[in-house]
Amino acid sequence: MNTKLNAIETINERTAEQIVSDEFLIARAKILELAATLDRIERARGDVEDTRHMQLLTHGMQILCDDEVDKAKRVQLLMSREYDPRWKDSMSIAKKES
């Protein structure tokens, strides 16, 4: 089954300019939070550059700045464990007769 997804054509009523205007302060605040978090890490003792979490955050921030679309989905996938389509075999889960 492949059910076609129908987003309503007129569903996004706002223009890009309106969205930037409406959400500028919210986005600005989020960037500042992130900047302050990075400053906090920088000021603290220890080196986290090579840790998995820090590498994920760095890669995530690169996604925000690149020219590709689907940024939220790509950040989600970056932060996700890999899916193996053969997982049933590796877990010895019996397949249902269908």
Add this chain to the structure above:
Amino acid sequence: MDYIDPHLHMVSRTTDDYETLARMGCVAISEPAFWAGFDRGSVESFRDYFRQLTEFEPKRAAQYGISHYTWLCINAKEAENVSLSREVIAMIPEFLEAKNVLGIGEIGLNKNTRNEATIFLEHLDLAVKYNQQILIHTPHLEDKYQGTRMILDMLMGDSRIDRSRVLVDHVEEHTIEHVLENGFWAGMTLYPVSKCTPQRAADMIERFGPERLMANSAGDWGPSKPTAIPDLIMELKKRGHSKELIKKIVYDNPKQFFSQSKPFTHG
């Protein structure tokens, strides 16, 4: 605006929350069985919990004019204990005739283990045997994508499952398309820090359209907001969306989905 919250754990909320929900327009709730914050030790604990869900909570909700419905299962976290899970699954039919039970749920995966998958499949057998609808929990954070794909594999590998009677909950940007394009219903959970914000939920509605899509608060004993659906309504209004579109997401869709279970009589 009247709305239905399709996933709200009221056993962990106060009576004041019922009053606030009623004031905000909530007219019906569906409450899936879930983890209590600790692993229960015996099947009798679950029997008491199911009595709470089928006897006590409907009365508490009714005091505020809210209809209360529920779903029964042993959740994915406790499914690691396979023998206890099987005892609970064997006991669930005692409660399936209760007048507010909509089906089996929230079943699913937590850490995507073999035991969890085994018990998930046994819950599917139970649902099929008793012709019950199914409500599904998908894992959190880094486990969500893998776990959601595994769950869909198990559902789609069983020809007995009617996809129009299955709600897959806690979808996010990377899982929603897999759920909807395969004919299942999808639920977006509005939850601080993990899961989804009202703004991102509104984005997904704009992106994928309102068909077979609903939103819930999943309010529970953790940091959560039981009135998160009014926040989504506000966000959609702010963006200029029609009352019809908003009503479809927060009222018509849950009603249409739940109406496939005989006990659902709301509206």
